[in-house]
Amino acid sequence: MEPWRIYALGDRALTVSFGDTLSDLLSETVLSLQQALQADPIPGVEECVPSYATLTLYYDPAVVRASLPGPPGLSVSERLASHLWQRCQQPTPTGSASSPRLVEIPVCYEPDFGLDLDLVAVHAGMTVDEVIELHLSRTYRVYLIGFVPGFPYMGVTDPRLDIPRRAEPRQRVAPGSVALAGRQTGIYPLETPAGWQVIGRTPWTLFDAKRTPACWLSAGMEVRFRRIGLEDFASTSQPWP
Amino acid sequence: MPALQDAGRKGHRAQGMPLSGAMDPDAYRSANLLCGNHPDAVALELTLHGASLMAEAEVWLAHVGGGSLLYINDVPAPMGRLLRVAPFSLLTFQPAGRGCRSYLAMAGGFAAQIDLGSGSTYAPARLGGVQGRSLQAGDLLTPAAPGRVLTARTQLSIPIGPDGWGAATWGMDVRLDPATAPDTVRVLAGAEWEAFSTEARQAFLEASFRVHPDANRMGYPLQGPALAAQGLGSMRSTAVCPGTIQVTPGGTPFLLMSDAQTVGGYPRVAHIFSADLPACGQLRPGDDLRFVLGSISEAEEALEGRQQWFRGLEASVRCRFDA
Numbered sequence: 001m002e003p004w005r006i007y008a009l010g011d012r013a014l015t016v017s018f019g020d021t022l023s024d025l026l027s028e029t030v031l032s033l034q035q036a037l038q039a040d041p042i043p044g045v046e047e048c049v050p051s052y053a054t055l056t057l058y059y060d061p062a063v064v065r066a067s068l069p070g071p072p073g074l075s076v077s078e079r080l081a082s083h084l085w086q087r088c089q090q091p092t093p094t095g096s097a098s099s100p101r102l103v104e105i106p107v108c109y110e111p112d113f114g115l116d117l118d119l120v121a122v123h124a125g126m127t128v129d130e131v132i133e134l135h136l137s138r139t140y141r142v143y144l145i146g147f148v149p150g151f152p153y154m155g156v157t158d159p160r161l162d163i164p165r166r167a168e169p170r171q172r173v174a175p176g177s178v179a180l181a182g183r184q185t186g187i188y189p190l191e192t193p194a195g196w197q198v199i200g201r202t203p204w205t206l207f208d209a210k211r212t213p214a215c216w217l218s219a220g221m222e223v224r225f226r227r228i229g230l231e232d233f234a235s236t237s238q239p240w241p
Numbered sequence: 242m243p244a245l246q247d248a249g250r251k252g253h254r255a256q257g258m259p260l261s262g263a264m265d266p267d268a269y270r271s272a273n274l275l276c277g278n279h280p281d282a283v284a285l286e287l288t289l290h291g292a293s294l295m296a297e298a299e300v301w302l303a304h305v306g307g308g309s310l311l312y313i314n315d316v317p318a319p320m321g322r323l324l325r326v327a328p329f330s331l332l333t334f335q336p337a338g339r340g341c342r343s344y345l346a347m348a349g350g351f352a353a354q355i356d357l358g359s360g361s362t363y364a365p366a367r368l369g370g371v372q373g374r375s376l377q378a379g380d381l382l383t384p385a386a387p388g389r390v391l392t393a394r395t396q397l398s399i400p401i402g403p404d405g406w407g408a409a410t411w412g413m414d415v416r417l418d419p420a421t422a423p424d425t426v427r428v429l430a431g432a433e434w435e436a437f438s439t440e441a442r443q444a445f446l447e448a449s450f451r452v453h454p455d456a457n458r459m460g461y462p463l464q465g466p467a468l469a470a471q472g473l474g475s476m477r478s479t480a481v482c483p484g485t486i487q488v489t490p491g492g493t494p495f496l497l498m499s500d501a502q503t504v505g506g507y508p509r510v511a512h513i514f515s516a517d518l519p520a521c522g523q524l525r526p527g528d529d530l531r532f533v534l535g536s537i538s539e540a541e542e543a544l545e546g547r548q549q550w551f552r553g554l555e556a557s558v559r560c561r562f563d564a
Contacts (some may be wrong), residue, residue, distance in 0.1 A: 007432045010484050010512030011540035015432065019508055020477050045482055049254045049480050056256070056480035061541055062548065075537045145257040146478060146504035149366050153478065190366055207256075209356040215256040 004088060006081045009056060014081055016088060022086035022155055026053040027143050031220045033088065042083065050219045051144045052153075057084070060177065078201050079172075102222050105202050106228040106236045113201035115165070115173075120180060120197050123163050134158040135199065135225060140185060142221045150189035150207025152217045153161045157183050169195035176202045178225070197232070203228075204238040211240060242375035243292045245351055245382075246344075248281035249367070254503045260483060261361040261369070262316035264288075264458060264499050265522030266341050267551070268306035270348035271413060274555055275303035275323050277562045282350030283360040285376075285384060287334050287343050289525060292376070294332040294345075300384075301325055301348035302332075305413065307340010307422060307523045316404045322411035327405040340422055341525040349384035363500065365366075402492075411561060424524040427535040427543065429487065431509035433470060441468040441492075443509060446532055450494060454526040458500040461524065467492030470508040479502065481505040484513040484521075488534075496521065516543035 005017050016033060018026050024031045037048055037057070042140045042209060044063030048057045069077035109132050114229065121128045140154035148151075165181045170193060173179075177188040177227060179196030188194055189206035206216050216238075217223070246269065249262025258489040261268035261515050263286055270280035289308045300325045312333045318324055320343075326332070333342070353360030356368040366371030371380050399407040401551045431502045449466035456498065481487060485497045494510060498521070513521060514535060524530065535543075 008429065008537060009432065009480060009482060009509075010429055011515050011537060011544060013266075013480070013482055017479075018518060033545060047252055047254050049503060050478045051479040053481045055476075058482070061544060065541075073538075076541050077537045079519075131442070140337065144478070144504065147257060147502055149253075149256055151257055206445045207366065209366065213256070214253070214357060219255070 005240055006084055006088075008077050008081070011077060013056055013058045013063060014077065014084065015054050015056045016084060016182070018055045019226055022052060022143070024141055027141065027220070029053075036090075038088070040144075045080075050147070091157045100141075102224065103159050103217070103221060103239075104224045104226050105204060106232070107135075107200040107202050107225045108230060108233050109200040110230050113174075113177070114181075114199045115170075115177075116197035117199050120163055120199060121163070126158050126160070131161065131199065132227065134161055135180075135185065136227060138224075140223045140225060142217050142219055144219050145215055145217065147186075148188075148190055148192050149187055150215045150217070152188055152206070152223070153184055155184045157185050159183070165195040166197060169193050170198075173198055174201060176204065176206070178202060201233075203233050203236055216240065243285055244289045244362035244364075244375035245283050245353045245360055245370040246286045246362060246407075247283045247353070247360045247369075249499065250357050250361055250363065251359050255411045257503050258357065258437050259363065259459075259500045259503060261359065261363045261458075263344065263361075263522070263533060265306055265344070265519045266316070267519040267547070268342070268522070269344040270551065271321070271554060272303045272305040272344040273350070275305070275321065276301055276333065276346045276348040276350065277323075277558075280349050280371065280551075280555070283353045284344045284346040285382070289336065289341055292334045294382070295327060296326050296330045297381075298328050298334065299326065303346045303412075305346075306343030307564075308337055308525065309334040309343045309371060310337045310342075311345070313406045314332075314396075314404050316406075318406065318563065319408050319412070323399065323409040323412065325399040325401055325407045327401050330501045342521040342522050347384055351388045351436060352383045352385040354409075365500075382492060400477065405470060408429070409561075411557075420526055422525070423517065423520045424529060425531045425533055426518075426521060427514040427540070428511035428532045429514065429535065429537060429540055433476075433508035433510045434510060436470050436508055437488075437510060438469055438471060441470070442510075444468060451532050452524050452526050452528045452530065456526050456527060458493050458498055458523070460497040460501055462489075463494045463496060463527045463530065464493070468494060470512060471508075476506050476508060478504040479507040481509065482512075484518045485509050486511045498522070499523070514540045514543050516540065517545040521549075 047058040065076045066149045067078045068108040142152045172195040177198045179198045181196040244264045249260040273282045360369045362370030401407045444466040448465045450463035453462035
């Protein structure tokens with residue numbers, strides 16, 4: 001187990017770091033703390049943002065100053081850090097009470113969508129179909145949503161699919177583009193620049209501001225991919241929670 | 242391009258949603274206060290570029306910030322004052338010598354597309370503003386609510402002059418005008434501060450950095466000495482926020498601003514004091530910037546001071562509106 005630490009992210013945020021590795025256990029720990037803070041919030045803490053192995057708390061220093069007493073001379077940041085440290089010592093349930101929600105996402109790997117499939121296949125020394133099989137072979141965990149609204153960082157992929165980001169990011173990719181980078185897979189929810197290797201596209205929507213929640217996926221969920229043909233691309237209907 | 246902004250889209254960062262909102266929150270909130278609005282009402286953010294607007298009805302406005310000077314019917318209008326503008330007046334924004342962003346607030350606030358609780362324009366996801374984009378010729382901006390100015394209208398009786406507008410005799414103290422671009426800002430050490438070599442840390446605190454032409458609402462690349470971080474090639478993405486200065490693999494510091502992504506994987510050398518960040522919204526490409534290291538207690542004190550200054554402005558303006 002890596003050492004925990006709490007550090008300031010400027011004067012309005014603190015990050016609790018449980019380590020720096022890609023692991024389901026660390027991700028569970030992060031989400032457990034997030035849930036604990038949602039169940040028993042600290043006044044003045046406005047948002048909690050999970051990442052792979054860190055949870056970042058954004059706070060209003062004036063409210064925290066009023067709500068957390070501390071010796072004079074101790075900064076608000078230090079007071080909150082000390083309070084958080086105590087909270088982290090309390091036993092938090094490891095592993096969610098219910099098993100994580102599993103969703104299946106249809107992906108079309110046609111060449112028009114899988115712009116970098118050939119490149120990934122060459123890099124991995126296998127055929128395009130083998131790359132697709134490997135991508136379909138695992139259940140992935142959503143570690144965090146970031147980069148742009150709704151983009152899920154998922155892992156871990158088969159070691160044979162480990163591929164660096166593109167040297168030159170694409171200026172734009174289509175929404176729904178499914179991509180690989182390192183041991184991770186992700187989906188571009190919006191038309192944005194893209195540095196990951198694009199291998200397919202889902203017809204489904206990952207981010208819709210008119211819905212609640214606006215993000216279809218959230219950290220802690222599990223994802224499997226299902227291969228669809230071009231003919232099914234327009235006809236698969238998406239179960240929105 | 243000019244775009245509608247408010248205090249930002251808070252509470253959705255866990256979904257990857259940038260905070261967004263006005264780049265210079267002090268100027269933005271001041272403009273709203275001067276109009277009798279809630280400080281977080283939707284206002285128009287102007288960025289260097291000129292713009293012209295036609296008032297189709299009588300409007301009450303305030304203009305605060307840098308980068309643009311407001312002319313009404315070709316006559317320069319003062320900054321930091323409540324302005325009463327007659328129908329069919331032409332508002333033009335001309336480049337100012339310094340600063341980068343100014344805010345035009347209208348009594349009642351501007352009506353905007355509200356997404357996830359905010360009217361801030363965030364173009365990549367087509368959220369907020371006018372159909373999720375910056376303004377285009379032909380757009381019609383309307384007030385969101387009548388607001389407090391209805392009281393003001395009866396109380397203040399600002400006469401409309403021969404040029405089609407009038408200004409309140411009271412307003413913001415020019416000496417406290419927040420719209421000055423800083424040449425030095427205070428920073429706190431970032432989480433990866435220690436990972437930078439002694440030389441890199443020294444260079445960061447002693448050199449001057451120039452805002453790159455690619456600067457935008459996401460952030461500013463800063464030109465200066467390259468800052469090498471050691472052994473951080475495989476950093477996992479973790480939270481970053483407006484005010485974070487991260488360093489790209491090439492050694493370029495990048496100051497994150499309002500539309501910054503919620504997570505990043507580059508080492509964070511420092512964070513700008515929250516009290517000094519609004520003024521960074523006034524930096525324009527080519528401006529030079531220096532960093533001085535401070536403590537967390539100083540940062541909190543500075544923020545408290547800034548908030549006190551703002552409460553003072555709020556109190557002095559409010560008494561103009563309350564009967």
